[in-house]
Amino acid sequence: GAGVSQSPSNKVTEKGKDVELRCDPISGHTALYWYRQSLGQGLEFLIYFQGNSAPDKSGLPSDRFSAERTGGSVSTLTIQRTQQEDSAVYLCASSLVADRNSPLHFGNGTRLTVT
Amino acid sequence: SQQGEEDPQALSIQEGENATMNCSYKTSINNLQWYRQNSGRGLVHLILIRSNEREKHSGRLRVTLDTSKKSSSLLITASRAADTASYFCATDGNDMRFGAGTRLTVKP
Numbered sequence: 001g002a003g004v005s006q007s008p009s010n011k012v013t014e015k016g017k018d019v020e021l022r023c024d025p026i027s028g029h030t031a032l033y034w035y036r037q038s039l040g041q042g043l044e045f046l047i048y049f050q051g052n053s054a055p056d057k058s059g060l061p062s063d064r065f066s067a068e069r070t071g072g073s074v075s076t077l078t079i080q081r082t083q084q085e086d087s088a089v090y091l092c093a094s095s096l097v098a099d100r101n102s103p104l105h106f107g108n109g110t111r112l113t114v115t
Numbered sequence: 116s117q118q119g120e121e122d123p124q125a126l127s128i129q130e131g132e133n134a135t136m137n138c139s140y141k142t143s144i145n146n147l148q149w150y151r152q153n154s155g156r157g158l159v160h161l162i163l164i165r166s167n168e169r170e171k172h173s174g175r176l177r178v179t180l181d182t183s184k185k186s187s188s189l190l191i192t193a194s195r196a197a198d199t200a201s202y203f204c205a206t207d208g209n210d211m212r213f214g215a216g217t218r219l220t221v222k223p
Binding site for chain 2: 035042109
C-alpha cells in the first residue's frame with residue numbers, strides 16, 4: 001500500500017507569507033507526528049496526534065505554528081508570517097497505533113525555503 | 116519524554132569494515148528504535164529492541180541494549196557504500212524524540 005505522502009515536496013515562499021504543509025498518513029494509522037529538520041541537524045519534534053485525543057503541541061516553536069488533523073487522517077501544518085529561520089525540511093510520520101512498540105513510517109518531507 | 120543521543124556525530128570507514136554507533140538516554144524506556152536517513156529523504160525504521168531484550172539481529176545489523184547503563188549500540192557489519200546515511204535512535208513515548216544522529220560515510 002501507499003506510504004506516508006507529503007505535499008508539496010518543495011515550497012519557496014517570501015518572508016511574511018503563510019504556508020500550509022500537508023501530510024497523508026498511511027491508512028489506518030492512528031498516530032501522526034510532525035518534525036522539523038534543519039540542514040545537517042537532527043529531528044525537532046513539533047506536534048503529535050493520537051486518535052481523537054487532544055494533540056501534544058509541546059514542540060511547536062511559536063504561536064505562528066499550528067496543525068490540524070481532520071477526521072483522524074490528513075494533517076495540515078500551518079506556519080503563519082514565515083520567517084527565514086523557518087526554512088527547514090518538515091517531516092511527517094505515522095504509526096499504526098500509539099502503542100510503544102509501533103515503528104514510525106516517514107514521508108519524504110517538505111523542503112521549505114523562506115526568502 | 117526524552118530523546119536518545121547518538122555518538123559519534125560522524126564516522127568514516129572503508130567498505131568492508133564494521134561500523135558501531137552508540138545511543139544514550141536518560142530515563143526508563145519500553146523500547147528503543149534505530150532509524151536510517153538517506154540524504155534528503157525521510158527516515159526508515161531499521162530495528163526495535165525492547166527493554167527486556169539485550170541483543171537483536173537483523174541481517175548485517177546488530178543492536179544491543181544495556182538498560183543499566185541506559186545505552187544502546189548499533190553495529191553494521193561488512194559495511195557497504197550504500198550504508199552511507201545518517202542513523203538515529205529514538206526512545207518510546209507519545210512524542211517519539213530523536214537525537215542528532217550519527218552521519219556514517221562508507222568509502223568504496
